[in-house]
Amino acid sequence: MIEPLLRTARCPYCDSPSVVDRPATTDRPRPQFAIGFTVDRARTAESIRSWLRGRWLAPSGLRRAAAERVQGIYLPAYLYSAAVEIEYSAKIGEAYERPQVDLSSKRLRRVREIEYRDLAGRHASYVSDTVVTASRGLPNAELEAIEPFDLAALVEYTPALLSGWIAEEPSLTREDCLQLAREEVRRRAVGTIEGFLPGDTHQSTSCHTSLRDESADLILLPVWVVALRYHPRRPLVRFVVNGQTGKAWGATPLSWPKLALIAAAIAGLAGLLVLVGRLL
Incomplete structure (x- = not known):
């Protein structure tokens, strides 16, 4: 049986995926390009272990958990490009120092002040590297968490590229x-403008972003999806790993005993400071 949201099906005899070359439709066009897997299962597991080492508030059992599911998937995504024009305005702050007499000591000191002025202008650019998910199963925030992909490695899609792998059909239009x-490009526009604003500081940055000459190509990205079970009565924890770079991410739960220990330590330190203050 062929799953409607998969571009591959499993053989009932050998359990290996085979490619189903579906005809293109309006909602499910044929992929234009793809990036191949370069990260294997062993490196995927190491990437997750390395990522967990930096999350010391995660449950200890998560680092020892065995993977219940490890699946390499070709994820559908759209590669977006457009001409971008940003109309911006901001208040630019220039810092300077002025002398001031300290009334308590009668001494002259220098005080830092900031003078603001209005600035407005336009900035034009072209974006060609915005990638967004086309899958309801993997939200765009999770895809962003394991980006970037080296888009220079994109090759023209052929069914043979998917041989041996699971490939998902787009479930978003x-x-x-x-x-x-568009939302991602507009969100980045503020950072782009703030990156080249003059002055020592700025505030009240406002951007109006116009997009034209848009194009979007359906591509397939290599992603490892791993499910870990760290406790028999707790839900599975899902991790995603970039199948090209090994960058990992997961929505790890917090360890309540560790949080309680930190809260107790903070309360104890606060009590000690109060006691020392009274003694002094």
């Missing part, structure tokens, strides 16, 4: 994905 891409 092209228009849904275009909206995701």
